[in-house]
Amino acid sequence: MDLEYPDDLRYLDSHEYVRLDGEIATIGLSAFAIEQLGDIVHLELPEVGEALEKGESFGAIESxxxxxxxxxxxxxxxxxxxxxxxxxxxxxxxxxxxxxxxxKVRVSNLDAELDDTLSASEYQAQLEGDDD
Structure with a gap:
């Protein structure tokens, strides 16, 4: 199956993505990660109002x-x-x-927040490298 990686998103090597609209970030999980997990049975997400720190776990997904x-x-x-x-x-x-x-997250500081994210092409190249 051909998986899609939209160009308007930025990706983490842990397979989360972010779509920015001003200071609002929509965060999700890439199609690759979902395919790898298989049948997803449980999702744990933070409550509205909770503060998130980049790099610190905000929830869990179980398959x-x-x-x-x-x-x-x-x-x-x-x-x-x-x-x-x-x-x-x-x-x-x-x-x-x-x-x-x-x-969806109101980003606290847009400057440098996306420095360690990957473009769609960089993310796809990394995934293809993982297949070797």
Whole structure:
């Protein structure tokens, strides 16, 4: 299956993505990560109002294959979380870059927040390198 990696997103090597709209960051999990996890059975996300620090776990995702921590690509305050995905985590695979977003964060400091993220082409090249 050909996986998509939208160019308007930035990616972490831990497979989270971020889409910026001004100071609002929408964070989700890449199609690659969702495919690797398989059938997702549980999703744990932070509450609205919770402060996140870049690089520190903000939640977890569990599948029949594995359980993984989730990491934010940016620091800030959670302003929304996707209740639909919490209730039906198996639907993440249906539209990971659209309806399958996880949380929305008001970014605390846009300067340098995305320095260690990857473009879509860099992320895809890294994934292809992992196959070797």
């Amino acid at each position: 029949v294959k594995a359980a993984e921590d989730l990491y934010p690509p940016v620091s800030g305050t959670v302003i929304d979380r996707n209740e639909e995905m919490i209730e039906n985590p198996d639907q993440l695979a249906d539209d990971p870059y659209g309806d399958g977003w996880l949380i």
